[in-house]
Amino acid sequence: MATEATADDASDAPEAYETLLERARRWNTIGSAAGVLAWDQQVMMPEGGTPARSKQLSSLSSVRHDMLTDDETAELLETLADSDLTDEQAAAVREIRRAHERAAAVPVELVEEISEASSEALPAWEEAKATDDFDHFAPHLERHVRLKREYAEAIDPDSDPYEVLFADYEPCLSIERAEAILTELRETLVPMIEAIRESDADLAVDTFEGTFPTDDQEALSREALELVGYDFSRGRLDVSSHPFTSGNQFDCRVTTRFDESDPLGAIGSTIHEFGHAQYNLGLPQEHWGTPLGESRDLSVHESQSRLWENHVGRSKPFWELFLPTVKERFPQVADATVEDAYEAANQVYEDNLIRVEADELTYHLHIIIRFEIERDLVRGDLTVEDVPEVWNDKYEEYLGIRPETDAEGCLQDIHWSHGNFGYFPTYSLGSVMAAQLYAAADEAIDDLDDAIAAGDFDPLHEWLAENVHRHGSRYETNELVEEATGEPYTADAFIDYVEAKYGELYDLS
Ligand code: ZN
Numbered sequence: 001m002a003t004e005a006t007a008d009d010a011s012d013a014p015e016a017y018e019t020l021l022e023r024a025r026r027w028n029t030i031g032s033a034a035g036v037l038a039w040d041q042q043v044m045m046p047e048g049g050t051p052a053r054s055k056q057l058s059s060l061s062s063v064r065h066d067m068l069t070d071d072e073t074a075e076l077l078e079t080l081a082d083s084d085l086t087d088e089q090a091a092a093v094r095e096i097r098r099a100h101e102r103a104a105a106v107p108v109e110l111v112e113e114i115s116e117a118s119s120e121a122l123p124a125w126e127e128a129k130a131t132d133d134f135d136h137f138a139p140h141l142e143r144h145v146r147l148k149r150e151y152a153e154a155i156d157p158d159s160d161p162y163e164v165l166f167a168d169y170e171p172c173l174s175i176e177r178a179e180a181i182l183t184e185l186r187e188t189l190v191p192m193i194e195a196i197r198e199s200d201a202d203l204a205v206d207t208f209e210g211t212f213p214t215d216d217q218e219a220l221s222r223e224a225l226e227l228v229g230y231d232f233s234r235g236r237l238d239v240s241s242h243p244f245t246s247g248n249q250f251d252c253r254v255t256t257r258f259d260e261s262d263p264l265g266a267i268g269s270t271i272h273e274f275g276h277a278q279y280n281l282g283l284p285q286e287h288w289g290t291p292l293g294e295s296r297d298l299s300v301h302e303s304q305s306r307l308w309e310n311h312v313g314r315s316k317p318f319w320e321l322f323l324p325t326v327k328e329r330f331p332q333v334a335d336a337t338v339e340d341a342y343e344a345a346n347q348v349y350e351d352n353l354i355r356v357e358a359d360e361l362t363y364h365l366h367i368i369i370r371f372e373i374e375r376d377l378v379r380g381d382l383t384v385e386d387v388p389e390v391w392n393d394k395y396e397e398y399l400g401i402r403p404e405t406d407a408e409g410c411l412q413d414i415h416w417s418h419g420n421f422g423y424f425p426t427y428s429l430g431s432v433m434a435a436q437l438y439a440a441a442d443e444a445i446d447d448l449d450d451a452i453a454a455g456d457f458d459p460l461h462e463w464l465a466e467n468v469h470r471h472g473s474r475y476e477t478n479e480l481v482e483e484a485t486g487e488p489y490t491a492d493a494f495i496d497y498v499e500a501k502y503g504e505l506y507d508l509s
Helices: 010-043 047-069 071-080 087-105 108-131 134-155 161-169 175-198 214-228 263-281 298-312 316-329 338-345 363-379 384-399 425-444 448-453 458-467 477-485 492-505
Strands: 237-239 245-247 252-256
Touching (some): 010 245, 071 087, 087 134, 108 134, 134 161, 134 384, 161 363, 214 263, 214 316, 252 263, 263 298, 263 458, 316 338, 363 384, 363 425
Parallel strands (some): 237 252
Antiparallel strands (some): 245 252
């Protein structure tokens, strides 16, 4: 405030810091209230509620945006720019400053235009997908590319626009490191999947064939959550068309979905969302509403869900523990062995074209294809009209399969109808990080496999809480991984993991 004459005196730093944090708590409270409304919209709200809910959410979002970008926030950040802060305080200010600068850089009209473009693109994408008509969606995709390039230009005209968009999801991870990791994945996985295609290994892929009623699957999902230690006094399980997690350290809820012919799908997504929830529930309560009490970005969040889904939920020790419970619910699998369940849960669907139905291994090539295409679109190296053919060529080159239609090709995902360029890579980056974190946890914990087989998840929970959850956004991404594992963030642990696991499953030399 102008009346407080000594605003840039270093001795004012503690007070300015407290004032800034108090403001951050207020706008973050508004953000988390919006989260509850969004959860309700996807889980509980009657269909007719949409018009009111959209207004509620956009009002909260603009109140939050105004607080984040207004002069008082700018002045407090200015005051704190050269002051003596503790490491923790400096981290909190760094996070708030970044959010403030990005939000302030983009003209409100552009934000509104992007939101309008998304509202119009969504039904067009739905129709294009339903009728297999890429041309119907193409003008919307073109508009998104143009708007998102403008958006990137407003934030940082001197940087590669894809890098700027990527930073919306991964502000603390360099695009160079991300690209290096994705390239290494591609170079490892393409030949590995080719070898799996040629393998004669005979996996027990039909272990879970048949019909598995939804009610029993729901009961089983609850049992799985109880087994891994979900705190139902601070969470709940519901059903939604796309599984997701929503909440904070006091109340973090998960959803799942059921397919009567695929019980493994529900188990996998329930455990996946549990990993996300566990991260939020483990954030320090005393820092709620400030960056020190908020999760790091998408790749770190996805590392927590993938760690539980893949490294725990797809492991032999887990199936030793869980299979008896599955058999109680589903007598039709009474004869299955732990090895059968393990093989079924880890089979590679080498002819699958659909990302959301992919296995742990081919999944990353689905992601890399999207990453390469959106990066080239945003950088101006690819035109929208060429997307379908480039998509199909890449599927043929990387996965050995070619989509027959665009509906099962470049129109399959919702993300580009929102203009979300830069989001896809975070899925793979999270899986890679999960492998590195799990390897470190396994190294640090005596007999982790035995503990899991015995249903004792405490050592793993404690390791994750200590090394990841409690830090909130204190460290930047690579720093967090280094603090937790003693090594920089690379694809090495992931590659070791998949080579060992799939080498054994498919007798690869
Ligand atoms: Zn996830």
